[in-house]
Amino acid sequence: MYLFANATIYVGLALAIYSLLIITLGISTKNQKLINSGKGGVIAILVCASMAMLSLFYLLATSQFQYEYVTDYTSSELPIIYKLTALWAGNSGSLLLWTFFLVLYTVMIAFSRKMRGNPMVPYISAILLGNIVFFFLILGFVAKPFILLDQVPIEGHGLNPMLQNPGMIIHPVTLYLGYVGLAIPFAFAMAALLLKNVDDFWIKMTRRWTIIAWLFLSLGNIFGGQWAYVELGWGGYWAWDPVENASFMPWLTATAFLHSVMIQERKNMLKIWNISLIITSYALTLFGTFLVRSGVLTSVHAFANSNLGLYFLIFMGVAVIGALYVLMSRYSLLKRSAGEFNSYISKESSFLINNLLLVGAAFGVFWGTVFPLVSEAVRGTKVTVGMPFFNTVQAPILLSMMFVMAVCPLLAWQRSSLKNLKKNFLIPAILAVVAMALMVVLGIQKAWAVIGFGVIVLLFITHFLEFYRGVKARRKMTKEKVYLSLYRLMTKNRRRYGGYMVHIGIAFIAMGIIGSQNYDVQTMKTVNLGDSIEVKDYRINYERLDQKREGINDIVYAEMTVFKNGKRIGNIMPEKVFYGNWDQPSSEVGLISSLKEDLYVVLSDWEDDGKATFIVKVNPMIAWLWIGSFMIVIGSLFAVWNGKYQNITPRYTGVRKEVS
Amino acid sequence: MKNKIYIGLLLIAFIFQASIVRVGAEEFDYKSKEFEAAASQFMCTCGCGQDHFECDPKTCNLTIGFKEDIVEMMNKGWNKDKIREYYVNIYGEEILTAPEKSGFSLVAWVLPFVVLGIAGVAIFFIIRKWVKKKGTDEGALDNDIDKDEVEEEILTSMIEEERKKYL
Numbered sequence: 001m002y003l004f005a006n007a008t009i010y011v012g013l014a015l016a017i018y019s020l021l022i023i024t025l026g027i028s029t030k031n032q033k034l035i036n037s038g039k040g041g042v043i044a045i046l047v048c049a050s051m052a053m054l055s056l057f058y059l060l061a062t063s064q065f066q067y068e069y070v071t072d073y074t075s076s077e078l079p080i081i082y083k084l085t086a087l088w089a090g091n092s093g094s095l096l097l098w099t100f101f102l103v104l105y106t107v108m109i110a111f112s113r114k115m116r117g118n119p120m121v122p123y124i125s126a127i128l129l130g131n132i133v134f135f136f137l138i139l140g141f142v143a144k145p146f147i148l149l150d151q152v153p154i155e156g157h158g159l160n161p162m163l164q165n166p167g168m169i170i171h172p173v174t175l176y177l178g179y180v181g182l183a184i185p186f187a188f189a190m191a192a193l194l195l196k197n198v199d200d201f202w203i204k205m206t207r208r209w210t211i212i213a214w215l216f217l218s219l220g221n222i223f224g225g226q227w228a229y230v231e232l233g234w235g236g237y238w239a240w241d242p243v244e245n246a247s248f249m250p251w252l253t254a255t256a257f258l259h260s261v262m263i264q265e266r267k268n269m270l271k272i273w274n275i276s277l278i279i280t281s282y283a284l285t286l287f288g289t290f291l292v293r294s295g296v297l298t299s300v301h302a303f304a305n306s307n308l309g310l311y312f313l314i315f316m317g318v319a320v321i322g323a324l325y326v327l328m329s330r331y332s333l334l335k336r337s338a339g340e341f342n343s344y345i346s347k348e349s350s351f352l353i354n355n356l357l358l359v360g361a362a363f364g365v366f367w368g369t370v371f372p373l374v375s376e377a378v379r380g381t382k383v384t385v386g387m388p389f390f391n392t393v394q395a396p397i398l399l400s401m402m403f404v405m406a407v408c409p410l411l412a413w414q415r416s417s418l419k420n421l422k423k424n425f426l427i428p429a430i431l432a433v434v435a436m437a438l439m440v441v442l443g444i445q446k447a448w449a450v451i452g453f454g455v456i457v458l459l460f461i462t463h464f465l466e467f468y469r470g471v472k473a474r475r476k477m478t479k480e481k482v483y484l485s486l487y488r489l490m491t492k493n494r495r496r497y498g499g500y501m502v503h504i505g506i507a508f509i510a511m512g513i514i515g516s517q518n519y520d521v522q523t524m525k526t527v528n529l530g531d532s533i534e535v536k537d538y539r540i541n542y543e544r545l546d547q548k549r550e551g552i553n554d555i556v557y558a559e560m561t562v563f564k565n566g567k568r569i570g571n572i573m574p575e576k577v578f579y580g581n582w583d584q585p586s587s588e589v590g591l592i593s594s595l596k597e598d599l600y601v602v603l604s605d606w607e608d609d610g611k612a613t614f615i616v617k618v619n620p621m622i623a624w625l626w627i628g629s630f631m632i633v634i635g636s637l638f639a640v641w642n643g644k645y646q647n648i649t650p651r652y653t654g655v656r657k658e659v660s
Numbered sequence: 661m662k663n664k665i666y667i668g669l670l671l672i673a674f675i676f677q678a679s680i681v682r683v684g685a686e687e688f689d690y691k692s693k694e695f696e697a698a699a700s701q702f703m704c705t706c707g708c709g710q711d712h713f714e715c716d717p718k719t720c721n722l723t724i725g726f727k728e729d730i731v732e733m734m735n736k737g738w739n740k741d742k743i744r745e746y747y748v749n750i751y752g753e754e755i756l757t758a759p760e761k762s763g764f765s766l767v768a769w770v771l772p773f774v775v776l777g778i779a780g781v782a783i784f785f786i787i788r789k790w791v792k793k794k795g796t797d798e799g800a801l802d803n804d805i806d807k808d809e810v811e812e813e814i815l816t817s818m819i820e821e822e823r824k825k826y827l
Contacts, residue, residue, distance in 0.1 A: 234714045241709055341790040352783050360779065364772035371759065371768045379764055384703045386711065386757035393772050522691040587716070604716060615691060615716075 001064075005055035005146040012048030012099075013136035015041050020129040027122050035122045039110050042125060045132065046107050049100040056093060056145055060086050065156050068147040069093060075158035075581050077551045082164050088172045089163055091293065091308060092143035097173070099135040101180040106132065109184065114205070123191035124184075131183055134315050143308055158581035167227030175220030175247055179285040181213025182250055185257075186282035189275045190323060193330045198275070203265050206278070208640055210254055210261075215636040217251045222629040233587030233602045235522070235617045237625065240390035245369045246288025249362045253281040256358035259351050266413065267341075267348065271334040272327065273355075279323045284362075286316035291369070345421065350408045357401045364393045391517075399452055402510055405503055406459035409466045428465065432458040444519075452514040459507045463500050490638070498639025501631055508628025515621030522617040529610040536618050538599055539563040540572075545610050552580025558603050558612055562592055574603040574614070598622045688731045690717075698730050698740040702747060703757050711757045 019041030026034030056069070060083045065071045073086040073093070088094040106128040115121050139145065162168070185206045192202045224244065225237035238244060257277040263270050293308035327334075341348055368385045375383045410424040436454040444450055470489045471482060478485065490497040525533045533540045544559040557575040561568060572590030579585070590601035597620040606612035689695065690713075700713035706720045712730070715723040733743050747755050759765035 233716060234710060236714070239709060341787055344787060344791055349787055352787065356776070356779055356783055360772065360776040363775055367772055368768065375759070375764065375768075381752065382754040383759045383765060383768075384754055384757055385759060385768065386703060388700075389758040389768065392758075393769070397772075397776070524689055524691040602716070617691075 001055065001059070002146060002148055005052065005059070006144075008048045008052035008055060009136065009139050009144075009146070012045050012052065013133070013140050015045045015048060016129055016133045016136050019045065020126060020133055023122050023126045023129065027126065038122070038125065038129075042103070042106055042110050042129070046103045049096075049103045052096055052139075052145070053087070053100050056087055056096060057084055059146075060084060063156065065154070066148055066152040068149050069145055071149065071153050071156045073157070073159055075156040075552075077580070078159055078164075081169065082159055085163070085169045086159050088176070089159055092139065092145035094172065094176070095135060095138055095143055095308075096145050098176050098180060099132065099139060101176055102128065102132055102135060102183065105180060105184055109187075118201075120188070120191040120195060120202075123194050124187040127187040127190050128183060138308065138311060142311060155581070158579065161577065161579045161582050161584070161586045162231060165227055165231045167223050167231065171220055171223035171227055174216050174223060178213050178215075178217030178220050178247070179250075179288070181209065181216055182254065182281050182285050184209040184213065185278045186323070189278045190326055193275065193326045196330060196333055198264075198271050198334065200265070203261055207258065207261050210257055210278075210281075211636055211640045214251065214254045214258065215633065215640075217247060217254065218629070218632050218636070221247055221251065222626075222632075226626065229622070230589060230591065231586065233589055233615075235520070235600050235602075235615075235619055237622075240365075240368070240387050242291050242369050243288070245365045245390075246284070246291050249365050250281045250284040250288070252358050252362040252365070253277050253284060256355045256362075257281065259358075260355050263348055263351055272331070275327055275334070277355075277359075279320065279327070280362075282323075283316055283320045284366075286312055286319065290316060345411065347408060347411045347413045350404055350411050354401070354404050354408065357397055357404060361394060361397045361401065364397060365390070368393065395448065398510075399448075399455060402452070402455045402459060402507070405506065406455055406462050409500065409503075410462050424465075428458055428461040431461055446518050449514050449518045452510065456507045456510055456514075459503065463504055466500060467497075494641060495639045498635045498637075498641075501635030501638060503635075505628040505631025505633075505635055508624045508631060510628075512621045512623070512625035512628065515624070516619045519620045520617060522615065524604065524613065524615050526605075526611060526613040529612075533614060533616055535599075535616050537565050538616075538618065539566075540599075540601065540614075540616065542612065542614070545606055545612055554578040554580075556603070556606065558590075558606075558614070560590060560601065562599060572599075572601055574601045576603050593623055595623050596620065690727055694734065695730070698734060698743050699727065701740065701744050701757060702726070702755050705755075 019038040022034050022041065023038035026032070026038060059067050059070050060074055061080060063070065063074060063076045063083070069090060069092060070086075073089040074083050078086075086093070088097050106125060109115060109128070110121060110125050188202060188206045188209065192198045192206075221244070224247075228239065229235070229237045254277075257274060260270050260277065261274050264274050290309045290312040293312060343349075368389050371385050372383055375381055407425070410428070412420060432454050435457040436450050439450050439453055444453065467486065467489075471485045474480065474485045474489050475482070480488065521536055523533070523535055527533055527542050529542060529545065531542055533542070539562075541561045541563070542558060543561060545556070546559070547554060547556050549555070555575050555577050557573050560572050560574070562570055562572060570592050572592060574590035575588040577586050577588060587602050590599075590603075592599040597618050600617040600619055602615040602617075604613040604615050690699075696713045700711045702712045704710055704712050704715040704720060704723050704726070706715065706722045708715050708720055712723050712726050717724045717727060730743060733746070738746075744756070748760075753760055753765065759768045761769055
């Protein structure tokens with residue numbers, strides 16, 4: 001098994017090098033046979049990567065403690081699902097997963113039906129193979145997943161209890177799919193530049209792959225937030241940790257690209273900017289990996305004792321310099337077709353503002369993340385840059401972003417006249433101001449909250465009007481029923497209405513953030529058995545404290561009955577779990593969730609006589625975070641779905657096919 | 661005798677003062693807004709990545725003493741700024757959850773907005789340039805259209821003249 005498992009890595013590396021060389025040779029000699037051989041090599045690499053994954057899954061599932069990785073991240077009593085998910089608990093395993101996804105994506109591109117006969121394929125394959133070679137080199141010589149120990153331990157060290165949660169099964173997988181996914185638009189961009197052809201086909205394909213990567217990045221962040229909320233016991237969902245920031249930055253720049261590419265599509269402008277955004281997004285994924293693996297910054301996510309970061313930094317440097325060189329060498333070609341704007345106020349202008357704010361937000365996150373290093377380098381003083389900094393800097397930028405998002409749908413392409421603006425915005429603006437006044441009357445008096453909710457109301461109205469006007473115009477012509485008309489309107493323009501659904505999802509998330517950040521109530525109370533804790537409208541009766549054993553873990557739990565305004569609404573059972581093979585206990589929170597608010601109870605401490613201390617929080621509007629997240633997923637899938645009307649991919653109009 | 665009783669009482673008070681403070685600390689609501697304002701300024705160094713307001717005393721020994729010390733200072737009437745100053749003097753700026761808004765650390769707060777402002781101005785000028793270019797192009801186009809119309813009129817009149825000659 002040892003030989004087989006290691007062979008999958010080294011044979012994979014050899015095949016990757018072979019495929020890269022043979023495809024490059026095929027491109028330079030215009031020899032289709034060599035290209036086909038390289039493409040066959042890609043399939044063989046996928047077989048190797050799959051075998052390596054299956055080998056590690058097998059070793060983990062069967063607790064083969066003679067392997068260092070299995071000992072480090074599992075123990076025999078661990079449930080099978082967590083034994084398997086331990087594959088991405090450590091450095092080498094997670095890099096193997098990354099490699100597998102990268103190879104999978106490469107095969108999908110090389111043998112895609114839409115890409116058949118396309119001369120971009122060999123270039124894209126070669127660029128992705130360059131990445132694959134790097135990852136196999138790391139797996140083969142730096143972070144080896146299949147190392148045998150000199151002595152076989154009886155038991156493994158176990159999996160970090162924080163990772164023993166359903167959210168952690170899927171969070172890293174989706175995040176890696178997002179990270180790896182951004183390598184595809186990068187490869188498309190480089191291939192297009194090398195072939196001197198950034199046409200409609202490029203836009204369509206790059207945008208599609210960027211949406212897919214964006215969706216997975218969104219999912220990764222959402223699952224991470226949800227996990228933090230239920231597992232870490234602090235009642236929050238986003239801590240601006242360097243690693244969270246590392247996944248948020250490419251998300252922001254990819255979002256900017258998805259908007260600015262529309263200007264390129266309509267006006268043949270911003271080509272250099274769009275390609276720069278693609279390069280930046282890809283580089284930021286490598287930068288994120290550098291942060292996680294290098295240990296230069298303190299993070300709860302960091303992989304300890306690793307010098308891997310340096311290799312990623314070097315690879316990122318090579319990739320960025322190479323990409324910039326290609327971009328500069330094609331500068332005159334990209335510059336040639338620059339167009340112009342018709343008016344200061346138009347959808348095009350609003351997209352530029354949108355890009356400014358998104359990239360500005362990404363810069364703010366980047367700056368905050370690296371500032372501890374800057375401060376230490378400049379004046380030798382370490383500083384910590386945490387939540388207060390990011391909340392203060394990001395709040396105005398992201399609120400402005402929401403405003404642009406609210407206004408943009410009603411702005412016309414090309415030119416918006418003052419009359420047009422007045423016609424479109426007067427009623428939504430009046431309604432938003434009335435809503436803000438109503439909020440103040442109802443007791444919402446914090447300025448940020450009122451402004452934030454006001455902008456969200458404006459966003460809902462403008463988006464509703466977009467749907468309303470579209471349906472109305474359609475019905476005028478077709479006399480269809482409302483729902484049928486809405487359905488056909490949306491399915492005939494999936495990208496546009498999918499985008500609006502994502503906007504509405506973001507607005508729901510913003511509602512959750514503003515509500516939970518500004519109006520949370522919390523207390524910490526020590527009570528005797530039979531006593532109650534009262535918070536807001538809630539009365540929580542503390543009825544029982546007991547202990548149970550699950551496997552090698554001891555669990556202390558409290559049974560509590562919750563009443564709201566005197567009416568019983570349910571039971572909760574907050575727990576503290578003590579692990580047999582881990583020093584730190586973890587909290588399982590007691591949670592009662594509604595659309596209005598979450599009641600969140602953590603068992604903090606207790607004494608022999610049953611007296612216990614609880615942290616009780618009432619977090620308003622948290623459910624809207626998850627509803628909004630769901631909307632984002634639905635909207636993104638709706639936008640990329642190949643419906644009846646979406647099968648047309650523009651014909652490739654680039655250079656004559658020589659090899660494909 | 662009275663003096664001896666006072667001294668005795670003072671001694672008893674002194675001996676038990678720690679437990680009185682401790683009882684005070686235990687009863688203090690560590691999740692109150694006043695405590696949050698003071699404790700959330702400081703980063704817990706146990707590796708949890710949280711501030712001392714959020715850090716759970718059950719899972720972190722470090723925060724227990726820290727929380728008690730903060731309560732003690734609050735009981736003495738210290739405000740959050742004074743508590744902050746006290747800890748920064750001992751541990752340096754690193755203990756804070758965010759950089760100071762003075763000296764070099766001010767750059768951390770200001771730079772994102774400066775960059776945003778400069779980029780915003782640049783975008784304004786870029787849009788202006790593109791709109792102007794369009795205006796100039798439209799002007800040139802109008803001239804072309806005028807010229808074409810004149811030429812067409814001349815051509816039409818010539819055809820008309822020729823037609824008159826022969827028909």
